[in-house]
Amino acid sequence: MPYVIAEPCVDVMDKSCIEECPVDCIYEGARMLYIHPDECVDCGACEPVCPVEAIFFDDDVPEEWNGYITGNADFFVDLGSPGGAAKVGRTENDPPSIKNLTPMNQS
Known part of the structure; x- marks a missing residue:
């Protein structure tokens, strides 16, 4: 698995990374974004724009x-x-470990 999206994205989902991804491997769940481990080409374009x-x-x-x-x-x-x-x-496919988190990153 090349790149991973972690907790700071939960309930934020800015989506700048989606716009930068040349292979369309960043998927949207209900509470955060996820990078497909087999579709990611490890280019790193998403990381600096987050x-x-x-x-x-x-x-x-x-x-x-x-x-x-x-x-x-x-x-x-x-x-x-x-x-x-x-x-x-967008899917409602968040795994329970994400789905069950208390709301966060709210202003």
């Missing part, structure tokens, strides 16, 4: 957010590999 600094190379995810590595993979268990987020659109 305004909340939620995107990390998988080996660089801060320890307190390591659960988001699993959560990111879990998002795609039922969804599979549809070959692009644009044709899927």
